[in-house]
Each structure stands twice: as structure tokens, then as C-alpha cells.
Amino acid sequence: MTTFDEIKSSSPDMFPESVHVECREGWAGIVASFLLDARMVCIANATDLRVLAVRQDLGALRIDAEYESADKWLFSRFLLLAEFRSRVTCEECGRPGHMRTTGGWKRCRCDEHSTPEEREQPPRPAWTLGRETSKGFLWYDQAIDDVRIVDDLASIGMPAHHIERRKDGL
Numbered sequence: 001m002t003t004f005d006e007i008k009s010s011s012p013d014m015f016p017e018s019v020h021v022e023c024r025e026g027w028a029g030i031v032a033s034f035l036l037d038a039r040m041v042c043i044a045n046a047t048d049l050r051v052l053a054v055r056q057d058l059g060a061l062r063i064d065a066e067y068e069s070a071d072k073w074l075f076s077r078f079l080l081l082a083e084f085r086s087r088v089t090c091e092e093c094g095r096p097g098h099m100r101t102t103g104g105w106k107r108c109r110c111d112e113h114s115t116p117e118e119r120e121q122p123p124r125p126a127w128t129l130g131r132e133t134s135k136g137f138l139w140y141d142q143a144i145d146d147v148r149i150v151d152d153l154a155s156i157g158m159p160a161h162h163i164e165r166r167k168d169g170l
């Protein structure tokens with residue numbers, strides 16, 4: 001399993017020693033994949049990205065990174081992909097899991113790393129993993145482990161009133 005220490009030593013330019021890591025090691029593989037994608041974007045667009053923090057927020061992985069504001073969309077697709085992946089990946093061990101709630105706190109865990117009560121909680125439907133963006137509804141298609149813009153929400157079973165909107169919209 002990839003660790004955050006390994007990422008720091010292999011990608012010190014994008015993920016320096018100073019990065020605040022406030023999540024468990026199970027998500028390090030997701031961060032490593034994000035950095036691979038981000039590096040390709042950086043090379044293609046002659047720009048830079050530097051991660052400031054990786055943290056668990058409302059049960060999901062958030063990657064805080066700095067880059068030129070004009071590059072927002074270039075990276076936002078990959079930032080969202082990382083977040084969606086974290087919602088189906090155990091934060092402890094990196095194996096498949098899903099979001100559980102204990103005492104009002106959300107956390108993504110596999111069955112092994114769940115409490116008996118959490119094990120009773122079923123996964124949310126796959127269509128919940130998406131976000132409205134300036135380019136359209138960006139949906140995480142678990143079958144291909146990637147995100148894509150979906151024009152017809154009915155095609156993925158998504159009721160329109162369930163669309164998740166964020167004030168920091170992309």
C-alpha cells in the first residue's frame with residue numbers, strides 16, 4: 001500500500017514535507033493517482049501545482065492545493081475524482097468501502113474497519129457520487145473509475161432534486 005511518506009519522497013515538488021496530512025493512510029493511493037494526473041496537466045500546460053494539505057472532511061478526502069486560478073478547471077476534475085474515489089475507499093486500509101455514520105460523524109470504511117453498527121449501514125446509490133459544475137453534471141462512474149459529464153441525469157438514475165451543489169462551485 002502506498003504511504004504518504006512515500007509520496008513525499010517521490011514527489012517533493014508537488015507534495016513537499018510541509019503538507020498537512022489529516023487523514024488515514026488508506027487514501028494515500030488516491031492522492032498518488034491524483035498527483036500522476038495533475039503532473040500530466042502541469043506538463044501539458046506549463047504550470048505548477050503544489051499540495052498544501054490532505055484531510056478528511058465530512059467523511060471524504062479533500063486535497064487543498066495551490067495553482068494559478070486560471071487553471072481551476074484543469075485540476076478540479078481530478079480533485080473531484082479523488083474525492084469521489086475516497087467515498088468508496090476505506091480510509092484505514094484502501095480497500096473498497098462506503099460512507100458510514102456514527103454519532104453524526106461520517107467516515108468511509110470497509111466492513112473490517114467498521115463497527116458492528118456501521119456494518120448494518122448500506123452503501124448509498126452510485127448516482128449520488130457527482131457534482132454540478134460549470135461544465136455540467138460531473139459524475140463518478142465506478143465501472144470505469146473515472147468522472148464524466150452527464151447530460152441526461154435520468155440515464156444514471158439521478159433524480160434532479162438530489163443534485164449536490166456547493167457554494168465553492170467550479
Ligand SMILES: [Zn+2]
Pocket residue numbers: 090091092093094095097109110111112113
Ligand atoms: Zn478497511
